[in-house]
Amino acid sequence: MPFQPKRAHPYLYSDDEVRRLLHAALEMQYRYERGALRPRAFYCLFGLLSVSGMRLSEALNLELRDVDLAEGVLTIRGAKFGKDRLLPLHASTCKVLADYIVRRDRHWAGWDVSPYLFVSSGGRRLDQADVRRTFYALSREIGLRGTSDSHGPRLHDMRHVFATRTLVRWYQSGQDPERRLPILSAYLGHAHVADTQWYLSASPELMRESMRRLERYWENRS
Structure with a gap:
């Protein structure tokens, strides 16, 4: 019989599991001063995914110009199927993102940094593969995955x-x-x-x- 692709069975996170994941992101260690923003970037990225329903690729493609905190709206450009759309944000989410952007601007002052909202320790857009590896490591740390598990909860x-x-x-x-x-x-x-x-x-x-x-x-x- 021809192969018929099947949807992966979703893992439905509890509020406590999301909180533990976000806390673990904030507690991540970094070796060099240029990596000091990394914990906060992952904290905000994972938090935004949990409250907005965005695809990971959409969040990573956000640029500063796409974040309108005065109106509480994100602009998703050229997403799946080439569509643009607007996403309203809760005031609490805007507050967290505003704090992150202030930290981001202060951290990268005087450096050449990409316009993307979430950037790596090198000042470039966060790499999707790195994000997934970090998520898997944090998932094992908080018990969402076993130390040797190759499958488990996904960011999606x-x-x-x-x-x-x-x-x-x-x-x-x-x-x-x-x-x-x-x-x-x-x-x-x-x-x-x-x-x-x-x-x-x-x-x-x-x-x-x-x-x-x-x-x-x-x-x-x-």
């Missing part, structure tokens, strides 16, 4: 968590997730709403909310 899973939690909040607040799904789809940068609908089966909590709504529907009909 934070996107799943964002999507499923958004849908759960809509269910719990009595809104109609089916009607609002195109909004989430546009926010995530999906080409088709069907790509977003897949999240409906990815979370046990979300499935429970769906079942509760279905049960209420049948109770009202009886």
Whole structure:
């Protein structure tokens, strides 16, 4: 039979696991003074992924010009399928990013540095492979992965968590997730709403909310 690719089963992080990951990022050691911003850069990168539902590539491609903290909006340029889009940010996220940018400007004052928001110790855009290696190392450090595990939670899973939690909040607040799904789809940068609908089966909590709504529907009909 021809090979049929399957989606990886997402890992749904708990709030505590995200907090431990962010704390571990802040505690990272560095050897040279030019690496002093590295812990803060990874702290903000991982935190932004967890609260925005962005793809890792989208976050790494952000330039300073794409961050409008006065309006609380990020501009995603040339993302998947060549689309641009705007992402609104919560005030708490803007506060953390503003602090990081001040630290970034102070750290790189007088140096030739790239315009990207998240830069390496050499002043260039963070490398995706380095980000993943760092994430794997921190995951092992906090117990998300075993020391010899070759598979485990991924950074991309934070996107799943964002999507499923958004849908759960809509269910719990009595809104109609089916009607609002195109909004989430546009926010995530999906080409088709069907790509977003897949999240409906990815979370046990979300499935429970769906079942509760279905049960209420049948109770009202009886």
